[in-house]
Amino acid sequence: MQINRRFLSLCLAVVGLLSLATPVVAQSVNRAAIDELNTQLLYVALPLTLFVELTLVYAIYRFRNNDDPSPTVDDPGLEITWTAATAVILVFVGVSGFFVMTNPYLTPTAMADTGDPAANAATAGDELIVEVDAYQWGWSFHYPDANVTTRDRLVIPADRDVRFVMSSRDVIHSLYVPDLGIKQDVFPGTETVARTHATETGEYRLYCTELCGDGHARMHGAVVVLNETAYGDWQDRRSAA
Structure with a gap:
């Protein structure tokens, strides 16, 4: 029993x-x-x-x-x-x-080529490109389409593909946003790519997960996901400033 x-x-x-x-x-x-x-x-x-x-x-x-x-x-x-x-x-x-x-959002190089240059260009055109510059001990995010740059604060729109083109100024870093499932090493002298498609608005934490010096613990930031309207307003304000 x-x-x-x-x-x-x-x-x-x-x-x-x-x-x-x-x-x-x-x-x-x-x-x-x-x-x-x-x-x-x-x-x-x-x-x-x-x-x-x-x-x-x-x-x-x-x-x-x-x-x-x-x-x-x-x-x-x-x-x-x-x-x-x-x-x-x-x-x-x-x-x-x-x-x-092989999910293209987890392994960007696995994104299939449709064989149609026009379709591939259209797909790439729908993405928001963010250039990520990692350095000891912080992050710089540049938005080429609006000529906007932020430090330690990444703002992206919800329900839209985002591509991060990343490089490092000095040593190896690693971009990690656990709530969004993003983790990608960033190397000096070369570019790495990460992708995401946020579905929920909110503010999330961003970390470096590669030991990069005595200031490694301070190398963090925020990721803000806005709806399309709020993101457009934010980008307009930053561009005007």
Whole structure:
């Protein structure tokens, strides 16, 4: 009876964790893809964890007083079954991870070329380009279309593709906006690219996640996501100033 109660409690705990596995509404397309992958892997990992732990508990209880254990009997069918099950799980994890890693918002170089120069130009034309300049220990954001530059404060519109073209003045830095699912290293002497498509307005934190000197802890900033109208007004005010 005690074991049954423990089993029931464990099952209820797993159900509770599964109910928490569904993430809240993501703030960007990047974050939505990452959260979806994490949820898929969690739904696979939790039942496996439960199965292994219950098997372990059963074995400890069932054979606790076995003073004369006998060797395990060969069971080719069981061995084939768990090998095949493991292969299926690994294929699922690999395929899920592959589709997320080839997402153009997470891996900008994976963005497919349509083969139509006009279509490719139109797609690129819809993007907001922000030039990111990293230095010890701060961030500079330049908007070529409006000739606007800000420091440590990145302002972007919601529901629009944004491309960050990044370079460093000195050492390696890393742009990290956890709420938007953005993380990309920034190198001196070369350009790297990151993309996002924010879906929720608000203000989020920005960090450098590459140790870049004694001022690394101070190298942070804010990301402000505005609706299209508010973003246009902000850009007009900055341009006029």
